[in-house]
Structure formats: structure tokens, C-alpha cells
Amino acid sequence: MTTAKFTALLFALSLFSVQGLSQDMDSRKGDEIALSELYASTDGANWTHQDGWNNGDVSLQLGGYDDAPVGVLVEEINGELRVTGINMSAVKYSGKGETEGNNLTGTLQESIGNLRQLTDRFNVKHNNLSGEIPESIGNWRKLKRLSLAGQQGEIDLDSRTSWYEGRHNHCPGGCSFSGKRFTHTNTFSGSIPKTIGNMASLELLEIRSQRLTGTLPSEIGECKSLVGIFLDNQRGSNAMGGELPDGWGGLVNLRWLKLANGHGDGNGYIGEVPKDWENWPSIRNIQMDSNQLEGKVPIFPKAEDIHYAVFSRNNFTGEFPMDYFSGKNSRISKFSIGLNNLSGVIPEFEGEITAPSSDTNNLSVKGQYYAYVGAFNISHNNFSGPMPEWMQKLERIILVTFRDVGFEGAFPKILAEGTRVRHFRIPDNKFSGTLPDVDWRSSSLQWILINNNNFEGAIPESWESIYENNKDSNGNYTGGHSRLHANDNNLSGPIPEWMTKITTYEEIRLQNNKFTFRDLLEHHDHFLNNVDEYEFAPQKNFGNHETVNLEAGQAFSFDYSHRIDSSDSVQWTKDGRPISGANSASFTIASVS
16 A cells, blocks of 8 residues: 555656656746757857857847847747747848858757747758757747748748749749759758647748658648748659648648649659648649649639649649639739640630739739730640630730640730740640741740741741840840741741841751752851751652653653752762762763663
């Protein structure tokens, strides 16, 4: 009896001791312990800036990130100094400017979870951290921004900047990210802890291009305050995959979701996008490219302000998702569904293509469609029929990518007067007819890729207008590295002189058309000497083909003089082999055998 009471007493004392320890850790002392262990486990002695860290013997002082201890936000809460923010990504020191990262090298310890009053941010991007993400991050129930690896600078989750307005940048606020640009980008491994579901105040989750494994935890769906999830894999090192989790449908504040596998190695997420995800009313930017997702392209019928919709390089099937152009998403600026298995005729709609509103809060009314798409990629699918008229009226489009789509009909009208298109790519389709004779007056067009279609006739003289706005004092055209791919059509006629005035041509491809020696001769040497890649041969067989039956011993002459100039060099062949001495415009067989 005495033994049982003694055991119970020991258990009660132990429980009290553990609870007391846990209670003590949610305190100034607990914060100082967490900071001291952070210093020790990340080689604090070699940090770039150490002001106020006292070789790991940290004593909190009221102040901001630029004060001591540097990189730590300290505020007074209930009469006690507490850590409310950590920023070791962009560190300012004694007014001497800002550095990228702070050279933290090592791992995060479980004691980091002591910082239970974190509210502003925990940002350790652009350092040398590795190892697993501590389970104790689940203690950060008040934290708003968790950034373990990602782009330079802070993400502006409130930004309404479109792809077009942001000068083609692919992240909010006009920032861009590439893990290859920065020396220090961390290499966290393991899985995302399920305890992340405890972070009820979390608005930003940023863990990009790491060595994470496992699947996305469904517990993230418990973080109802989330505005941005950035878990994309730009460097191809992230091994996370599997099916996307159910249970995220309640993320009603989510605006940004990046799950792209930018390396394009065929790994990543599989299966269909969960239906409850399509309930998100606030989604603005969704990028899920380069995975192995299937089923229909997800749509978000409750959303009315989508800017980016990028689902390329997956296994999606079904018809073109017209819902994105239903009149609600007036500011959609980047749309990419290329390299999937979509099919069918893309329909027309009843409505008006209108110019974009200068009022960013003014959405279009139903039945009207703002022409704000800057990048439009539907290449490598299995569509059929003509290109719908509405696609040809996207006035502010910059990048056109309709490669191997299945379109037929006349040359698209996208390249109209005053076009803003920079890259125009429609190869490997069934377009036909002559190239349009129009005055474009473009200030930006660099690439014209119309190869592998059925165009015929000459390259128009009027196309000189494409470069008219970029003429220098010598009458030559500048303004970007230019490419003209017109190969594998049925084009013919003289090559226009204006093409020799473009000083920035990288590539001209004219092979497999119906150009003659005479057509190519005048500017041939210029292109050979001034264009990095100039391809003109072979050309297609064309003209009148006639079968002639002769008896043995009869003579027969071939005459090509009407097709060449006197300065041309000629070589007749038989069965692909040169005939000795047969170098004139005509050739005679003296005796057929």
C-alpha cells in the first residue's frame, strides 16, 4: 500500500515537472533558450552578422529586426519581453546595408518551438540550413508567415499585379525566384510535419525547391488563414509527390498556390485534383505545371479574379476549359494548358472582347471579356477545327504558343496592327492560305514561328512594318534577337530585301518550301555571313511533272534555263550521284538505253 502511494506520488511529481517545464518554455527564458540553441546548431560563430547574440548567451532586448539581437523582433507581451519574429533572410546590420541570408549553417532544433509568441514571421531563406523540419513548429499557433526557402525578398500576398503588368514575372509583387540564382537556398529534407495543422494564424507557407519527401499533409487544410502556399520545385530536387490531399477545400482565403514541378522531370503529384479544391472563392494564382495530374483541368467557379492559371505538362484530358473565359476573371493574364491531352473544337462565345479596365477592382460584367491575357499557351494538345475568333482578339497578348494544337484555316488575326506580341508560335498545325499583307507597326515582335503548316505564296513586303518602330539611323532594324521559322510550308517567290536590314537575326529557316535558286540568290550571301543559323535547303520538288516514254536509242533534252540566272551554278545528278560535266542549264541524253 505504501509502495503504491509512493509510486503515485512520483508519477504526480513527474507529471508536474514535465508540465512545469512546458509552462516555463512559453516564457522569456524559453525564448532565450531557443535562440541560444539556434545559434549553436547553425554555426553562429560564422554568421555574417552576430550583433547582440553574445556568442549564444542571448539576453532579450526590446527592438526590431535591425536591433540587437540582430534578425530578431522583440516585443513586450503581458509585461514580459518575448520573441515575435525571426528574419534571417535579409539582414540589416548597423545601418551598413542588407545582406542575403546570414550564413546560418546547420539544422533547426526542436527547441525552436519554444518561440510560442511568434506572430510576424519566421524567415530563414537563403542560408545553408538542412535536416528535417522540427515537429515543434506546431507550437507557433500565432505565426503569420513561415518562409524556410524561396524567392528573394518578401512575398506581397495582397498584390493584384498581373503577369502582364509585372513585366512577365511569375510571382506576386513582381518578384522572381530561381533557386539557381542564389548561393544559399537551404536543403531541408524529410516530410512536412503534420503538426503544421496547429498553425491557425498562418497566412504564408513558403518551402520551395527543397529535398522534401512524402505527400502533402491534409492537415494544411486546417490552416484556415492561409493566403499563399508556395511548395513548388524549381530545382528538381523535391521528391514530394503522390495524390493531392482532400480536406483543403476550406481554405477560403487562399489566393496563391504553387505546386509546380519546374524541373519537368515527370515526377511530382499524380491523380485528379480534389473536387473540394474547386470551392476556393479567393484563388488568384494557381500553378500546378509539370506534374502527372490527370482528369479534367480544374476550374474554380466561385473565383472571380484569377490572374494565373498554369496547368501545362500534365496528363489532363477533356475539352478546353472555357470557364476561365466566362466573363468573371477579367484580369486573367497568364493561361497555360500546353502539353496535355485535351481535345475537341474550342467553342466561340457570345460576348465582347473589351479593353482592360484601368480600375483594378472593376470586374467585367457577365458576357464581356477583358483582353488582358499576356501569355497564352495551348500547345501540344489534340484540338481540332479553326482557331476561335475570340482567341484572335486578345489585344494585349505577348507570348502566343499554339504549337501542334490541330488548328486549321487562315493565318490567325492575332498579329494585327499595333500588336504587342513578342513571340508568335503556331508551328505544326494545319493553317493554310497566303501570309497576310498587313501593316503591323509592332514595337516588340521578335519570333515568328509558322513552320510546318500549309502556307503558300510569298513572304509579304508589308511585313517590314513589324520592325518599322525599331529603325536605327542607318535604316537597319534592331530590337531583340529575331527568329523567322517558315520552313516546311509551300512558300515561294523572291526573298524580300527588308529581311537583310534586320541586324539581330539569330535564325532564318526557309527549307522545304518551293523557293527557287532565283528566289534565294540575291540575299543568300548576306544571310550566310550575318545570320547565326540560316537554313535554305533542301526545297520541295514542284512544277510540272511529266512522264516521257522513249524508245531505246532516242535522244531527250532537259531545259531549266527559265528557272535560273546565268550566274547560277548547276549540277545534274542521276540516282543522287553527280553526272560528270553536266553543269549547264540544260542536259541532253544522246541515246536512251
